Amino acid sequence: MESGALAPNVRPDSLTELVNGALLATGSTRDQARAVARALVGASLRGVDSHGVRLLPHYLRVLAGGRVTRDPQLRITRTGASATTVNADNGFGHFASYRAVSEGCLIARETGVSGVSVINSSHFAAAGCYALEAAEQGLVAFAFSNSDSFVLLHDGLSPFHGTNPIAFAAPVAGQRPYLLDMATSILPWNRIRDYEAKRLPVPEDVAVDDLGHMTTNPAAVAALLPVGGTAFGFKGAALAGMVEVLSAALTGMAHCSKLLPMAGEDISTHRRLGHFFLIIDPVAFVPRAVFDAGLAAYLADLRDCASKAGTAALAPGDREWACHDKRNIEGVPLSSALRAEFLGIATELGLNATPFEG
């Protein structure tokens, strides 16, 4: 009787085992596989499903195809007292980015502030993963990456910028980190696919078709509007541009419209993406107790604000951490299609398929 019920959620450990195992079986080194699994399962736990474990099949394809290096040799060059470049050797972006943040944290503890560029990288996944890594070490961090064209300029007719995310995280004493992780488009691209799967219209003022006309039909969406929508999209477009300056001009890597598309057919050519991180040690500016008390007072006042019926005043990350705690216990829900895909991968690669059966 139980087998007729909805598919059960999958425990995070089982997801980590699958991502790790599948990447190893496809030729990745252990360290690189571990970084990818950590980023994907972390995002899935926080409810960022668009940048979670659903990316695994894509990653396996590009690893097998040679777009992504199986055994990247990270090369770290300290270019200034507070500046470092990590050459990702065309491995997975998660591997180079976690390492970049670790290096950046060491430097920021020395000098107060650090900047780290990543060059010759690949897909960034959820920007929040890397800002979070620094916050968990007690530091404040920004993470930026450009991506291939999906988003209109303000008043634009065809896609130019990527969804160019901005992440920012800060440590909060006795609580989970403050965590902003946003696309500079009004919605992330994969949210459109969610609407399509659920046969729901996309909201008004969010997306256009391939003629540049506003559409609510998810199947017709060709490009997204920048944050701010029709009237105020110049703000989102400007933030996306800031991300280009940091992750393309400042790294010597290509800008949005010159990048090889993530979803393109060529899976053997390196995409050579750039990312950029800024890390700040709060104690270089104020005593830790002052920082902790100030941030706690701000967050307490924020969460105390009056809110519309049925809503609550939330700080960035509150919703994600609540989801994390719930999914950590109840497991991560997977669509039946993704579950079937995982079952196929596990079976084909001789991994434990049990969590994805039934």
Added chain:
Amino acid sequence: MESGALAPNVRPDSLTELVNGALLATGSTRDQARAVARALVGASLRGVDSHGVRLLPHYLRVLAGGRVTRDPQLRITRTGASATTVNADNGFGHFASYRAVSEGCLIARETGVSGVSVINSSHFAAAGCYALEAAEQGLVAFAFSNSDSFVLLHDGLSPFHGTNPIAFAAPVAGQRPYLLDMATSILPWNRIRDYEAKRLPVPEDVAVDDLGHMTTNPAAVAALLPVGGTAFGFKGAALAGMVEVLSAALTGMAHCSKLLPMAGEDISTHRRLGHFFLIIDPVAFVPRAVFDAGLAAYLADLRDCASKAGTAALAPGDREWACHDKRNIEGVPLSSALRAEFLGIATELGLNATPFEG
């Protein structure tokens, strides 16, 4: 006959002379007056009228009242190889902020990246002024400041965050700097006053009345929505929160809802505002020629994008620089009310009143 025509624009030199002279006559030191005049006239030239010379009467009141120190002694403390704090001694924010950026540029040239906090400061004016200062020296910079409560949280009913601006500027070889200068509210507060003066409704989904209900009546506006509006305002609210972390928690100064209001009746108590700057020397990451070529290629592709009829694809700053060039030649337009106020100030303080007559 000419005297019956519309009031002529005022030359920027005359505005600088008025701002400088009026501040000096009210007791400010020469250096401080010069910094304020530079920020205000620069903003007016770029068309940022909300943060331009219209602020002069307010500044004279708070200088006379003692909220702002007449002869601030800036104290600069290098707290790390890449970290410095500027204590503004409760003088004008412009004076401390230009100095903070100068210090930050020196450090970034040494170490690659710098962070500068400003403490015990006052009104920030246009955030873009300070990011621009770094870009004009060949560096990339962010500028952040919080402000008193004007903006709803997402789904909020009463104001919490300030309009908490983010500025970002980058040098562009052979061109004016890339310049993003945005409130994290959907509109700046003073734009509402513009709609009121012009007897126009404010746009939909921008502002609420004092019951938290959406309104298009500028006279009824009690609070602004964050960037993203009703549906996606969590993005603007998160960016505003990022500004609080940087300019309040990281400086030990108060957050939005604890600040003395800029427009409040108490003009003798120091507001003790905090600001924060991050400065990056591009050559710590890529050769100058690579940075220049990459940024130029990105901007050329951006400006080449197809755009709706009657619009053009603009980079952040393009509109402002065009306005700057026009107003530099044709002068700055002033409302008749502001012109009359300037005439009164000039006359009362024994300054040259001629540019504001007729």
